[in-house]
Amino acid sequence: MTSKNGLALISLLPSLLVLDRVLKAAAVAGARFGIWKTSLVFELFRNTGIAFSLPISGPIVWLSSAAILAGVCALAVRDVRARRVDRMGAYILFVLGASSNLFDRIAYGFTIDYLIFFSRSAVNVADGMIVAGAIWLIARSSDAAA
Secondary structure: OOHHHHHHHHHHHHHHHHHHHHHHHHHHOOOOEEEEOOOEEEEEEEEOOOHHHOOOOOHHHHHHHHHHHHHHHHHHHHHHHOOOHHHHHHHHHHHHHHHHHHHHHHHHOOEEEEEEEOOOEEEOHHHHHHHHHHHHHHHHHHHHHO
């Protein structure tokens, strides 16, 4: 990927944050509808747990979330100084997604999830951003090690 294409891609990443915040606002406002019969539903799910709804809640969740976010930001600064700009999109995805979920925890006391799969698993766009950023970082790190 050329640096011009890479910059164009990176410039689009904040739109995922905007999409996530709009969908969270709709969920909080009470929007509810089936997307794919009953297997995928859009509705508010108040996630008081940590990632993947693990039953850990309270201040430890948002403190650990803030610590992880700070650590990833520190890694991003290190990579910028080392001129490893090929990872910037991954850091941006991760940080924007984590920031959106952390904002929810601080403002509401829970993370706003809105995509419910099979009445069991609840996620949001920010979760996807975090996972995609982490996978991208792992992939780029293994490329560098090879």
